[in-house]
Amino acid sequence: MSNQSIRVRFAPSPTGPLHIGGVRTALYNYLFAKKLGGTFILRIEDTDSNRFVPGAEEYIIDSFKWCGLPFDEGVGIGGPYAPYRQSERKEIYKQYAQQLIREDKAYYAFDTPEELENLRKKLESEKASNTSYSYHVRKDMNNSLTLGMAASESMINEGIPYVIRIKMPENTIIEVNDIIRGKIEVNTSTLDDKVLWKSSDQLPTYHLANVTDDFLMKISHVIRGEEWLPSLPLHVLLYQYLGWQASMPQFAHLPLLLKPDGKGKLSKRDGDKMGFPVFPLEWIDPKTDEISMGYRESGYFPDALVNFLSFLGWNPGTEKELFSLNELIDAFSLEHVSKSGARFDFEKAKWFNHQYLMQKSPEEIGNIFMKINKEKLEAFPQDYIIKVCGLVKDRVSFVHEMWSQSYFFFEDPQQYDQELIKKKWKSDTNTLLSDAINVLDNISLFTAPAIHDALHEFCQQKNIGLGMVMIPLRLSLVGAGIGPDLPLILEMLGKQTVIKRIQKSINTIKSE
């Protein structure tokens, strides 16, 4: 089953909590790898020392643990290509950058931030089609191409800060291929001489580090978000420049996750703004203490989230929608990934959770329910609680919504629904209920079927509709017009509690 040549990676940078779009990207990588018996790798891309956020890496690892998407190799696990944290691979990258310089495929650049800023302003004011540091302008800048190699090297020795930039070929068509989008051609005249390495922190930028590590770690397929599509030509060129084109991975750029209101890609801020989570787990910003909600804390089941996420930009080609992780692995293929961005449909996420809630056993739900309502449930036996869960779990989307559907199994109603009283509590209701107490009291085996029969018989004798008794009865036991089948509730509560509650409602509720 295992296929050593299939190797994919998820490569986040630890700049904050993991975005839900990142979870989907990782999920697709995971499904792709598992389907083909390949290896799923976690690499941490922390090449921007300025943006490092403490706790982010742990958060990422915890998130995948919760989602149930284990890595085979990588940070926290180890593996044959360790280390998997780019900051620990510092020395590796510089030699490749220097190789490119030796081969005249890259050069040193000494331009200051101000000079770069001026360049950009100038090109913009000229309405140049390419406003970046490109081959059109590099002959006017401070770099080893204009200064000469000897002068450049002595500047470096003096400690003058510099970067290494790629030397883009002039006016050349680069052809790249994407599994999802097909062939794409780009002219290098629209590209720029991207920075590959910076002396300030002795670290590469994303592009060099990413290409280098994908090569060294023998990555076979790069499956990542569409935001990377514009830099694909640069990456392909890098493979060529470094002489690695023979082992270049295949690329698949995934459609983006869009905001629910359709304006732009889903961002970290949207969740709290629109009232739904965009992170798998709750995140507390270490600097501001600002709390962002997570799917876990909002009551989502990880398997429901995974199922929902898998359908954002992919479909199985059939009409089946509920998939376990193993079924997803079986069904997944990159051919069925769509090209267009997927708007984030929060209602559908809720629906998935509801489906999973219904599927799960009362015992499993009971455990969660007990954790959430610990104090309220302390006095009750476990099997009673589990029974209640079996009765109400299908009626809600989240376990935390279950208390409002089941409180009456555990405590007397604190108030009565006035609207319903107005509509259904008639002048003769009190006497009717008093009679019903006698009927109920006479049932020797207080079970739902017996109660059901007795109540039906009672109504027939009185020649009244069932609702005349049932609704007031529900009102006195539950306090509102909610809840499962009434005889079931009676049985669960037991005769004594039932009679006590009816008595109380007769004394409390005044008929019209």
Next chain:
RNA sequence: GGCCCGUUCAUCUAGGGGUUAGGAUACAAGAUUUUCAUUCUUGGUACAGGGGUUCGAUUCCCCUACGGGCUACCA
């Protein structure tokens, strides 16, 4: 501005030269003559526009429009 990607119901999407354009969510109505919810049934709404190619285009090609992404010594 430049470059790149995209465009089927409100939303996620199936389909693909000849179909009553299918499903799911959401919404609406009805049913379950005990509530509420679930569930079930039913219903409405879609191929962005314009040119080609073709006997025929939603499907292939081009243009336009719109949407999105990228355009950092961020990833």
